[in-house]
Amino acid sequence: MKTDDDVLHRLGEQVRAELGAAPERAFRHEGAVVARRKPRRWVALSAVGLAAACLAVFALVPRLTPARTFWVGDVSRPGVVGAWVDAPAQASLPIVFNDGSRFELGADTGVQVRKASRSRVELSLRRGSVRASVKSAQACVWSVEAGPYLVTVTGTIFTTDWDAKERILEVTVSSGQVRVTGHGLDEAGVTLTGGQRLRIGDHGPMPVESPPAEPTVPSDAGASDAGEPKLNDGAPQPAKHAGRKAAMRSERWLALADDGKFADAHAAAVSAGAYAADELARQKPDALLVLANLARGQRDADHATRALETLRQRHPGSSAAHLAAFLLGRIAMDLKDDPSLAAVWFERYLKENAQGSVAEEALGRLMDVYERSGQTDAARRTARDYSERYPDGLFLERARGLLR
Amino acid sequence: MPTAHAALDALVAGLQARERWAAQDLHARMFERVRNLVWRLLGADQDHHDVVNQVFLNVLGAIGTLRDPAALEGWVLAITCNTVRREIRGRRYRRLLFKPFAAADEPVCEMRPGASELLRGFYAAAQRLATEERLVFLLHYVDGQTLAEVAQVCGCSLATAKRRLARARTSFMKRCKDYPGLRAAIGELRDEN
Numbered sequence: 001m002k003t004d005d006d007v008l009h010r011l012g013e014q015v016r017a018e019l020g021a022a023p024e025r026a027f028r029h030e031g032a033v034v035a036r037r038k039p040r041r042w043v044a045l046s047a048v049g050l051a052a053a054c055l056a057v058f059a060l061v062p063r064l065t066p067a068r069t070f071w072v073g074d075v076s077r078p079g080v081v082g083a084w085v086d087a088p089a090q091a092s093l094p095i096v097f098n099d100g101s102r103f104e105l106g107a108d109t110g111v112q113v114r115k116a117s118r119s120r121v122e123l124s125l126r127r128g129s130v131r132a133s134v135k136s137a138q139a140c141v142w143s144v145e146a147g148p149y150l151v152t153v154t155g156t157i158f159t160t161d162w163d164a165k166e167r168i169l170e171v172t173v174s175s176g177q178v179r180v181t182g183h184g185l186d187e188a189g190v191t192l193t194g195g196q197r198l199r200i201g202d203h204g205p206m207p208v209e210s211p212p213a214e215p216t217v218p219s220d221a222g223a224s225d226a227g228e229p230k231l232n233d234g235a236p237q238p239a240k241h242a243g244r245k246a247a248m249r250s251e252r253w254l255a256l257a258d259d260g261k262f263a264d265a266h267a268a269a270v271s272a273g274a275y276a277a278d279e280l281a282r283q284k285p286d287a288l289l290v291l292a293n294l295a296r297g298q299r300d301a302d303h304a305t306r307a308l309e310t311l312r313q314r315h316p317g318s319s320a321a322h323l324a325a326f327l328l329g330r331i332a333m334d335l336k337d338d339p340s341l342a343a344v345w346f347e348r349y350l351k352e353n354a355q356g357s358v359a360e361e362a363l364g365r366l367m368d369v370y371e372r373s374g375q376t377d378a379a380r381r382t383a384r385d386y387s388e389r390y391p392d393g394l395f396l397e398r399a400r401g402l403l404r
Numbered sequence: 405m406p407t408a409h410a411a412l413d414a415l416v417a418g419l420q421a422r423e424r425w426a427a428q429d430l431h432a433r434m435f436e437r438v439r440n441l442v443w444r445l446l447g448a449d450q451d452h453h454d455v456v457n458q459v460f461l462n463v464l465g466a467i468g469t470l471r472d473p474a475a476l477e478g479w480v481l482a483i484t485c486n487t488v489r490r491e492i493r494g495r496r497y498r499r500l501l502f503k504p505f506a507a508a509d510e511p512v513c514e515m516r517p518g519a520s521e522l523l524r525g526f527y528a529a530a531q532r533l534a535t536e537e538r539l540v541f542l543l544h545y546v547d548g549q550t551l552a553e554v555a556q557v558c559g560c561s562l563a564t565a566k567r568r569l570a571r572a573r574t575s576f577m578k579r580c581k582d583y584p585g586l587r588a589a590i591g592e593l594r595d596e597n
Contacts, residue, residue, distance in 0.1 A: 002593070002594055002596075004573050004574075004577050005573065007590055007593045007594055008545045008573060008576070009545060010593045010596070011526070011545065011589060011590060011593060012544075012545030012546045012548065013548075014522065014589065015522065015523060015526050015545075015546050016444065016546055016547075016548070018520055018522060018523055019443065019444065019447070019448060019523060019546075021436075021440060021443070022439040022440050022442065022443035022452060022456075023452075049501050387566070388566055388569065388570045389570055391562070391563035391566040391567060392563055
């Protein structure tokens with residue numbers, strides 16, 4: 001099968017041949033060249049049109065986009081666009097907008113409100129954590145920039161945590177939807193919906209997964225519907241979506257996993273029969289991913305495969321199911337030493353989710369497994385595709401090595 | 405017998421001194437390359453010769469900024485690319501001002517009458533690419549330049565050139581479906597052994 005690149009090279013040759021060499025003299029037809037020589041009336045018309053457009057813009061812009069007002073910490077302290085706001089070392093600090101949207105800065109967080117118009121609000125997070133509750137995401141674009149990443153809000157409640165020292169961004173969405181773009185992510189970025197978390201650093205994104213329970217997520221942080229800002233003291237508020245999390249936490253293995261005791265969590269899951277077919281069948285996609293990752297971490301390929309295959313069978317088409325295809329490829333490659341099977345899974349992941357959060361890694365590893373399974377042509381083709389799609393990618397050196 | 409390098413030094417010095425012989429020499433050396441490059445970037449365009457002349461005017465106007473005479477050829481090609489870029493953008497603005505009610509994606513084909521369906525379709529589809537992507541695409545696939553050469557001519561990094569080419573390729577393959585002659589040619593190339 002020829003790639004688009006191959007086809008376009010051949011097409012370019014055809015076009016070049018058909019086009020031939022440029023003529024020595026101008027061809028003329030239907031006054032084409034004459035028209036070019038006519039006095040350029042369009043210049044004068046353009047100038048008039050441009051002047052009128054400028055006048056219209058200057059007249060209309062102030063009416064269309066009045067500045068959005070906001071307060072820092074207290075209604076008596078109006079916020080200033082461009083000024084840095086630093087939360088105290090031991091307490092949180094709210095920034096409240098006049099539509100009721102609220103950004104709760106964690107302790108020792110530094111933020112700049114770079115723009116605050118009716119249509120766009122831009123915050124720059126220098127360090128620390130911001131929990132946002134956005135009220136008018138339909139009418140206004142809200143975004144938080146953190147290092148090389150941009151979190152664009154298309155929904156309501158989320159938390160952005162930027163570790164400036166380690167250069168790690170963590171975004172947790174409690175409800176609504178946000179899109180994260182920037183370093184290491186493709187142009188479309190990663191879209192997170194309620195209950196999802198993304199953690200990403202210089203080495204790329206970790207799989208999108210369910211966040212640990214967040215007892216401090218506010219149910220309706222912010223102001224009244226009347227648009228008047230209502231400030232609180234920053235104290236923790238009851239969790240709105242705690243029910244499902246609490247049910248999951250009743251599983252001991254999940255609690256151990258949340259505590260970072262992965263070996264214990266895996267042992268507990270095995271002993272509790274969590275990998276039995278009927279138990280797997282009742283689990284939600286995020287829990288199945290946790291079970292699979294626990295098993296992968298202990299090099300338990302059978303249980304990991306079982307959890308992921310259940311996920312793909314019971315939740316086809318979900319983002320977790322796409323991710324499961326990638327993880328099955330990793331298991332085949334790392335734990336089963338079966339590059340042919342790994343290639344099948346990576347191909348499937350890329351077919352289902354070519355712009356997914358781990359698409360770059362999937363393509364890079366596909367190139368690797370092709371080579372390991374002796375499919376040199378496919379490896380080189382994939383290397384070429386990789387180097388064109390990810391010119392700054394982690395596997396670029398490997399791709400170049402294959403293309404030499 | 406002067407070496408090629410010394411000859412280039414003398415040529416650039418002559419151009420900077422506004423010597424007539426130097427302008428003629430530059431024209432003799434570069435005319436064919438420049439006109440063919442413009443031809444491939446804009447297609448069989450009615451304003452081809454105006455654009456080529458503009459390239460040489462721009463070269464002579466900016467010759468004082470050329471520091472390395474050995475880089476003359478690449479520098480002239482970069483100016484050619486800049487001139488074509490300005491021409492494409494100028495056309496877009498003029499179209500925007502004077503054809504505001506035309507369909508947004510209506511191809512405005514500048515090809516001469518009699519050009520084949522393939523050529524018309526190819527350049528009409530290329531016209532719908534973003535300017536930078538269009539240039540990278542045509543330099544690589546039609547002019548046959550390597551990506552490193554494309555990056556140099558366009559004045560961007562190799563990584564940027566690759567990104568632009570990847571985007572251009574995707575957009576072009578999507579848009580080629582609107583042009584039957586082009587679509588048929590691509591189908592045949594895919595089926596070719």
